[in-house]
Amino acid sequence: MMGKKAILITFLMVTLSLFTYSFFESKKFFGPIEMGGEKTPSGYFPLELYERTQGCNFFGNGFKKWPILDDFTDKWYSEYPIATGLKPIYDQKVSNDDYVIRFIWITSFDDSAVITVSRSGSKNRLNASRFSYQGLDDEKRAIDSIARDLSDIETDSLMSLFIKQKIKEQSFRDCNLGIDGAQWIVEIADKDGYYFVDRWSPDKGPIYDVGIAMLGLSGWTFKEIY
Numbered sequence: 001m002m003g004k005k006a007i008l009i010t011f012l013m014v015t016l017s018l019f020t021y022s023f024f025e026s027k028k029f030f031g032p033i034e035m036g037g038e039k040t041p042s043g044y045f046p047l048e049l050y051e052r053t054q055g056c057n058f059f060g061n062g063f064k065k066w067p068i069l070d071d072f073t074d075k076w077y078s079e080y081p082i083a084t085g086l087k088p089i090y091d092q093k094v095s096n097d098d099y100v101i102r103f104i105w106i107t108s109f110d111d112s113a114v115i116t117v118s119r120s121g122s123k124n125r126l127n128a129s130r131f132s133y134q135g136l137d138d139e140k141r142a143i144d145s146i147a148r149d150l151s152d153i154e155t156d157s158l159m160s161l162f163i164k165q166k167i168k169e170q171s172f173r174d175c176n177l178g179i180d181g182a183q184w185i186v187e188i189a190d191k192d193g194y195y196f197v198d199r200w201s202p203d204k205g206p207i208y209d210v211g212i213a214m215l216g217l218s219g220w221t222f223k224e225i226y
Contacts, residue, residue, distance in 0.1 A: 031168060032193030035090065044078035044088045045069055046194060049172070056175035068172045068196070077185060077198075080104055081114050083140040084129040089187040090194055092118075097191075101162075103214040104185040109133050110223055111143075112182075115214040117150065117158060124150040128218040146218055154217065161213055165206035173198045182226050184211045201226050 038047040053065035069077070081088070081104055092100045103115040116127040126149075129142040162168075167186060181201035188195040202208040203226075212225070 031195035040074040042074045042078035046090050054173050079140045084114050089189045092189040094189050099190040102187040107182040108180040124155040126150050168195050170197045176200050
């Protein structure tokens with residue numbers, strides 16, 4: 001019969017192994033990613049998003065590890081921000097309290113938008129572009145754009161929301177997936193590194209709240225937000 005000491009040692013070893021597995025697995029689908037590495041074929045996202053995985057049971061095919069990005073989503077997600085003419089978040093050089101935050105909202109059949117909020121020194125800036133539905137294979141062209149300074153009240157309110165909703169602690173993606181709807185993608189570059197969060201058609205929760213707040217900064221109205 002196994003003694004109490006042996007049982008305790010076995011229990012501690014199993015607990016440690018589970019913790020270690022959980023920790024290193026979680027590092028695969030949570031940020032941050034170190035800035036300045038290789039990029040995906042689009043030249044927009046960090047290549048490391050191809051290598052990181054999220055375990056999901058999509059379409060009833062059993063539990064599998066899916067890459068955060070692949071060739072299809074890399075091209076699809078990057079077309080809109082590239083069309084704005086702004087630098088990829090992953091290329092930004094930030095230090096101290098500076099940051100760049102970008103919200104990419106891609107709908108199936110309605111207008112889409114790319115909203116970028118940045119801080120450099122004491123200057124807070126908004127750049128926003130709006131796109132009409134043009135089909136998956138059509139070249140993306142903005143139908144409206146905004147570039148303006150943001151007040152301290154606007155940026156403080158947004159950053160308070162980011163902290164409250166723990167956006168930097170969100171997983172890169174979750175296991176919700178659909179055919180139609182919208183992709184809600186939040187990118188962050190700050191002194192800690194690069195963060196990426198991708199959700200499909202949220203109707204509540206951290207990414208929904210932040211996305212609504214960033215769309216609100218544009219002053220635009222949309223037929224439907226989904």
